[in-house]
Amino acid sequence: MPQLRKDPVLGRWVIISTERAKRPSDFSAPEQGQRSEPDRCPFCPGNEKMTPPEVTRRPLDGDWRVRVVPNKFPALTVEGGTERAGAGIYDRMNGVGAHEVIIETPEHDRMLADLAPPAIAEVLEVFRARALDLARDERIRYVLVFKNHGLSAGASLSHSHSQLIATPVVPVRVKAELEGAAKYFDFRGRCIFCDMVKQETEERVRLVYENERFVCFEPFAPRFPFETWLLPRAHFSGYDGLSDGHLADLAEALHECLVRMNRALSCPDYNFLVHVAPLVGDGNEHYHFHIELMPKLTRIAGFEVGSGFYINPVPPEEAARFLREA
Amino acid sequence: MPQLRKDPVLGRWVIISTERAKRPSDFSAPEQGQRSEPDRCPFCPGNEKMTPPEVTRRPLDGDWRVRVVPNKFPALTVEGGTERAGAGIYDRMNGVGAHEVIIETPEHDRMLADLAPPAIAEVLEVFRARALDLARDERIRYVLVFKNHGLSAGASLSHSHSQLIATPVVPVRVKAELEGAAKYFDFRGRCIFCDMVKQETEERVRLVYENERFVCFEPFAPRFPFETWLLPRAHFSGYDGLSDGHLADLAEALHECLVRMNRALSCPDYNFLVHVAPLVGDGNEHYHFHIELMPKLTRIAGFEVGSGFYINPVPPEEAARFLREA
Numbered sequence: 338m339p340q341l342r343k344d345p346v347l348g349r350w351v352i353i354s355t356e357r358a359k360r361p362s363d364f365s366a367p368e369q370g371q372r373s374e375p376d377r378c379p380f381c382p383g384n385e386k387m388t389p390p391e392v393t394r395r396p397l398d399g400d401w402r403v404r405v406v407p408n409k410f411p412a413l414t415v416e417g418g419t420e421r422a423g424a425g426i427y428d429r430m431n432g433v434g435a436h437e438v439i440i441e442t443p444e445h446d447r448m449l450a451d452l453a454p455p456a457i458a459e460v461l462e463v464f465r466a467r468a469l470d471l472a473r474d475e476r477i478r479y480v481l482v483f484k485n486h487g488l489s490a491g492a493s494l495s496h497s498h499s500q501l502i503a504t505p506v507v508p509v510r511v512k513a514e515l516e517g518a519a520k521y522f523d524f525r526g527r528c529i530f531c532d533m534v535k536q537e538t539e540e541r542v543r544l545v546y547e548n549e550r551f552v553c554f555e556p557f558a559p560r561f562p563f564e565t566w567l568l569p570r571a572h573f574s575g576y577d578g579l580s581d582g583h584l585a586d587l588a589e590a591l592h593e594c595l596v597r598m599n600r601a602l603s604c605p606d607y608n609f610l611v612h613v614a615p616l617v618g619d620g621n622e623h624y625h626f627h628i629e630l631m632p633k634l635t636r637i638a639g640f641e642v643g644s645g646f647y648i649n650p651v652p653p654e655e656a657a658r659f660l661r662e663a
Numbered sequence: 664m665p666q667l668r669k670d671p672v673l674g675r676w677v678i679i680s681t682e683r684a685k686r687p688s689d690f691s692a693p694e695q696g697q698r699s700e701p702d703r704c705p706f707c708p709g710n711e712k713m714t715p716p717e718v719t720r721r722p723l724d725g726d727w728r729v730r731v732v733p734n735k736f737p738a739l740t741v742e743g744g745t746e747r748a749g750a751g752i753y754d755r756m757n758g759v760g761a762h763e764v765i766i767e768t769p770e771h772d773r774m775l776a777d778l779a780p781p782a783i784a785e786v787l788e789v790f791r792a793r794a795l796d797l798a799r800d801e802r803i804r805y806v807l808v809f810k811n812h813g814l815s816a817g818a819s820l821s822h823s824h825s826q827l828i829a830t831p832v833v834p835v836r837v838k839a840e841l842e843g844a845a846k847y848f849d850f851r852g853r854c855i856f857c858d859m860v861k862q863e864t865e866e867r868v869r870l871v872y873e874n875e876r877f878v879c880f881e882p883f884a885p886r887f888p889f890e891t892w893l894l895p896r897a898h899f900s901g902y903d904g905l906s907d908g909h910l911a912d913l914a915e916a917l918h919e920c921l922v923r924m925n926r927a928l929s930c931p932d933y934n935f936l937v938h939v940a941p942l943v944g945d946g947n948e949h950y951h952f953h954i955e956l957m958p959k960l961t962r963i964a965g966f967e968v969g970s971g972f973y974i975n976p977v978p979p980e981e982a983a984r985f986l987r988e989a
Contacts, residue, residue, distance in 0.1 A: 340978075342884035346843040346855055351884040352974045359888065359976045361927045361985050364960040412966075412974045425862040426855065427883040481970050491962045502966055510971030517672040529672055529752065536751045557753040558668035558677040562685065601687045610969030629969065634690040636817045637963055640738075640828055643936030643955065644807050645836030648678045648738045650685045652666075659687050 339413055339432025341506065349509040352412050352432055375445040379409070380496035382443045392437055393466065395459055402456065403463050404440040411436035412502060419476050419505045433476050435503040439463055442497055449486070449497050450595035458588035460499070464611060465576045465584070471503045472616040479507050479615050487606025490633040507615045514612065515624055522623035530625030531572050533557075538570075543653050545660045546593045550586035553594050555653030555660075561635060562651035563602060563660065565594050567628040574614035574624040591628065594660075598632055601663040605632040665739055665758025667832065675835040678738050678758055701771040705735070706822035708769045718763055719792065721785050728782065729789050730766040737762035738828060745802050745831045759802050761829040765789055768823055775812070775823050776921035784914035786825070790937060791902045791910070797829045798942040805833050805941050813932025816959040833941045840938065841950055848949035856951030857898050859883075864896075869979050871986045872919045876912035879920050881979030881986075888961060888977035889928060889986065891920050893954040900940035900950040917954065920986075924958055927989040931958040 340353045379387035388406040395403040413434030421430045441449055441460045449457065468480040484499040485491035492498075507515075521529040537543055537554040545565055546553040553567045567590050569583060579587075591609075598605065608631050614624040641647050665680045705713035714732040721729040739760030747756045767775055767786045775783065794806040810825040811817035818824075833841075847855040863869055863880040871891055872879040879893045893916050895909060905913070917935075924931065934957050940950040967973050 344884040346840050348843060349971055351886055352972065353978050354974055354976050355978060364888070364928055364931065426858050481966065483966050483969050489962070500966070504972065508970030508972045510969065514672050517674060532752050558670040560677055562690070602690055605690065608968060612969070631968070636815070640807065640809050642934060642957070643809050643836065643938070644834030645675055646678065646830065646834045648680055650680050652679050652681060
């Protein structure tokens, strides 16, 4: 069973996945290519037996358009309690949680950016359904939905998919965002993300795209070149605030951002993450639902890992201009 | 002039380097290879004119064995004040600081791991000298020394070198470590790193190497497979505590860790970082000098970036055993 271990200085939890444990020689093998053939692809229709038993699908009957399966090599597993234990000065707990794969389309060579907004909305609806379903398990404290697209962004299979990991602790990065947002709320009585939406839609220099319910912009202090954030104009903090109208507008906004990114940057590998307030506890007033989209253009080197400081060679105002004009 | 911008939620500073500003097309070009020819290598003897004017060298006269030069494409620059300014809800300041390269050997194809411990000690002595010299500039709050070895770890030139970046703010990661260590000190009255040294040398399951003054082990909750920390047994927090005796033992320990890593993992790319207490402020009692050494074996994907959670497929106890037996 995987173990969660806590860094005693930083309070950051690390997943030590014993089931996928590797030997040193596993690392010297050349990296696996990402292109797979449809007949051997576990995510293609007809090969459903190659995945663990299905969690859900859309539509529920007949041929599927979106399919959710447990990850075959899960970082966390559903069995077991969340007992914590000490080991001298250290702390650990069982690696309880869930790790699921959302197959976004039955078509092997279709990328998320190639899907029409209504098909993207169906994928987003599945994110919402899975997050709200997992939230009913009281061992789960957070559900992180993310996508790795392309080998350099961490995808090991080319058939378009996203993932979710449900964790028994709130991830340190989310916790830091929650604390920062709470501090601002205490001081100003307003949500910092709402203030960002206001400033970005007024100044417009970092704006990439907007529609009725969503605003897409390059953040003021982006870690990565062409990092883009998608925020709802009106305040809500979790999946339960994401109405069907929001889904439609978010799908359109995500499609627009992906297509512009692909045009401006020749279809780069990328990651995106959905940040929501934790499933338990408050955060509804000061935390704001958002998606962070990051093309993989630079390497994270020693300085970044060691300092948490990022060096970004593209001012967000210029990146936004390129994306607006793409 | 580069700009420092603060993420308003996380309080993390980002360097927006306008001088090295890139256009979208710069990212679609294939990545530059890391092998350079000695006759065109700016770090080779005879090509000293290809670098900006030298900062220092060892020995000070005659042929050099170690040479320090400003980075030709600095992330931060020495001119200017540290004025801060607001921009609506955002904050920024001038990108004042220093970015230097430490050329570790005149020999083009010699890697740091190939150097004898006394030659490594001379490189470490230069780290100390540069950090203490930069500390006299009152605009500087932190000096981070790090090494990127190999293209996948962020090195763009193959001739063996380390770097240092001196920043006008304490990096967020160091700040988080300082705060975590201070909390532990408040609660227990002891340095958490001293407690780690004690537990690791008693349990020995994560121990890789030790000598008179230094201890090398896999941390309890490592982010990366085969991540190794090097700590002095006796407490000190900054470069001023690093005596010549420490330099000799640290050089031997670093050499030993690099050689074992190269044997166990077939000479992987790697990063290392030297973590010290900030140059101003306290931290002497609760913060402990250490080096973090991380072979580059896995990719940092969406989940890690979005959550600050790391998935590590190698338990540190197994990694330590492999390295001890290498």
